[in-house]
Amino acid sequence: MRLTSLTMLAAACALSCVSAASAGTKIVVHVRNYDVAGKTGAELVEAMDRQGPKHGYMTRAIAETGYTVHWDFDIGRQDGICHLRQANGTLDLTYTFPRLSPASPGPRKRWDRFMAGVRKHEHTHGRIAKAMMRATETALAGLERPDNWFCTGTHFEARRRINAIYAEYEAKQNAFDAREHRNGGHVEHLVDALVGKP
Template sequence: MPGPIHGSTDERCVMRIFIMLAILPILAMAGTAAAGEWQPVEKVEPYQVSGATGIALYESIGARGPKVGIGRAIAYTDFKLTWTRDYQQQGGGCVLASAKPKLIITYRLPQASGPLPAETKRLWDRFIAGVEAHERVHGEIIVDMVKKIEAASIGLARQADPDCNKVRAELQNRLRALSLEQRRRSREFDRVEMSNGGNVHQLVLALVNGQ
């Protein structure tokens, strides 16, 4: 009968190193999952438009599209963002130990209210697919902002801050900057897409001109 395997000291050290190397990737994956465990909730809120031709549908969009500023838009992306934050006092200071977002993104898109003639349906399907793809990019910009806020929040600390007022003030400064960046990116994206020859401009021309 084989006897117990004792092994040398060097062999036991190698085995411990091997086990640690096997565990490290698992721990890394677990950390990644914990940091990115939240997911945005995405909703589509259609508004009804009507018409038998591309130009009639576009005119209906102009009358019924979501109000943005002083006019109406073809589509619009909005979001609601709330946070669950854990501020902890540590030795007279304060640290923001965790910050978990709840993000709801809403896409307001036009929807034909009834059956369309075959050619109009072809034009409309291409148009609405392009418009939705455009709005989804706005959604991606919003999600990117929230991830940056999360990264800028967790671990934020200040000394001599028993009421966490310094941490909250610094957090607001960071949030303001990231919010302004998100708006700038969205405006720049719209400027490019809606300019003459831009993607949205081409989608509108194809719908209206029957191309």
């Protein structure tokens, strides 16, 4: 139920360049929907299998959390030392959810319970992504080092720290999905309840 795509754009300003963005992390959230219809839970599952967001080449997901990250750096140099004076990050989160077309009251009740679980799952991915941004802010704070006029090594070190945090939090995203999607796991229970299995 997750397809997380993260693109890091580490843009750096050297010497007198100052970021126009305000300090800290910005979170931008988008919600997309795709419509499904069916008279039974099984028909709704089939509709999601046909129309859900692509997950790999051959399969589709029920829902999806996608995000991109952009960092703007204000790096200054004084007395041969490059200082990361400001790191402004933007996390752009996009949730994609199925949306039920008008249906009979029976499937609607089960659908509402199903969607509560789906939203909880995807919003957990969002919380992990937000925690990644906070961890990155902490990792970048106070970065300084002797460097050349272009602060090349400082830029490299900032990117290295971002990549290390990204790898750590992608592992957390994958571990969460592994727990949720295992046989007998939360996702299987959600689908079984929608279909009406005991």
